[in-house]
Amino acid sequence: MKIVEVRHPLVQHKLGLMRRADNSTKTFRELAGEVAALLTYEATADLECEDAEVEGWAGPVRVRRIKGRKITLVPILRAGLGMLPGVLELIPAAKVGVVGIRRDESTLEAMAYYENLVGDMADRTALILDPMLATGGTLVATVDMLKKAGCTRIKGLFLVAAPEGLRALGARHPDVEVYVASIDERLNELGYILPGLGDAGDKIFGTRA
Ligand SMILES: O=P(O)(O)OC[C@H]1O[C@H](OP(=O)(O)OP(=O)(O)O)[C@H](O)[C@@H]1O
Numbered sequence: 001m002k003i004v005e006v007r008h009p010l011v012q013h014k015l016g017l018m019r020r021a022d023n024s025t026k027t028f029r030e031l032a033g034e035v036a037a038l039l040t041y042e043a044t045a046d047l048e049c050e051d052a053e054v055e056g057w058a059g060p061v062r063v064r065r066i067k068g069r070k071i072t073l074v075p076i077l078r079a080g081l082g083m084l085p086g087v088l089e090l091i092p093a094a095k096v097g098v099v100g101i102r103r104d105e106s107t108l109e110a111m112a113y114y115e116n117l118v119g120d121m122a123d124r125t126a127l128i129l130d131p132m133l134a135t136g137g138t139l140v141a142t143v144d145m146l147k148k149a150g151c152t153r154i155k156g157l158f159l160v161a162a163p164e165g166l167r168a169l170g171a172r173h174p175d176v177e178v179y180v181a182s183i184d185e186r187l188n189e190l191g192y193i194l195p196g197l198g199d200a201g202d203k204i205f206g207t208r209a
């Protein structure tokens with residue numbers, strides 16, 4: 001399975017700021033968007049390009065442009081919405097399909113409650129957006145959904161992942177590529193990532209667990 005831990009200084013610095021316990025909702029949200037944009041830069045590095053010609057200021061000029069499969073963004077409700085603005089800054093024309101999955105905090109089982117994907121999933125590369133990859137249950141359920149809809153090229157963008165979640169994904173969907181700002185140490189007994197960020201959804205939306 002392809003796993004890219006993005007070591008770029010801007011990503012590491014911004015993630016370090018996100019780990020502070022005293023961040024305001026505004027600060028956490030802004031940083032989530034900024035790191036998401038930087039992850040997008042990495043995750044799109046292999047997009048296919050082609051030559052084209054445009055009329056420039058001094059006559060015709062050869063340029064490069066992206067060709068091939070289009071992208072659909074798939075934020076997982078609710079925390080994935082916190083990454084969406086940053087990703088859309090780099091891919092403003094992307095279509096967005098939304099998936100609602102909530103983790104039952106006592107059983108840690110992923111429960112799907114909403115699905116609204118774009119129609120032509122088979123022709124698109126899906127970029128799943130979720131700040132946290134913990135046990136992997138939410139991600140596996142999302143990939144199940146996307147594949148059922150015909151999607152064959154799937155990448156996931158995460159701020160923090162636990163080794164346990166990466167193993168679970170590798171066992172079920174080894175073809176999915178992962179781009180993550182940090183692979184952290186482990187899950188605690190409640191299924192939270194250590195050192196992690198705490199509850200990313202609550203921090204992005206200003207709610208409290
Ligand atoms: O890998 P897992 O163990 O499945 O956990 C990860 C999921 O848990 C969090 O969402 P949560 O269920 O808290 O929903 P929220 O986005 O509404 O906060 C997080 O944003 C992931 O979606």
Ligand SMILES: O=c1cc[nH]c(=O)[nH]1
Binds near residue numbers: 132193198
């Ligand atoms: O550490 C974790 C695990 C799941 N969901 C979160 O928001 N944080």
Ligand SMILES: [Mg+2]
Binds near residue numbers: 079199200
């Ligand atoms: Mg949450």
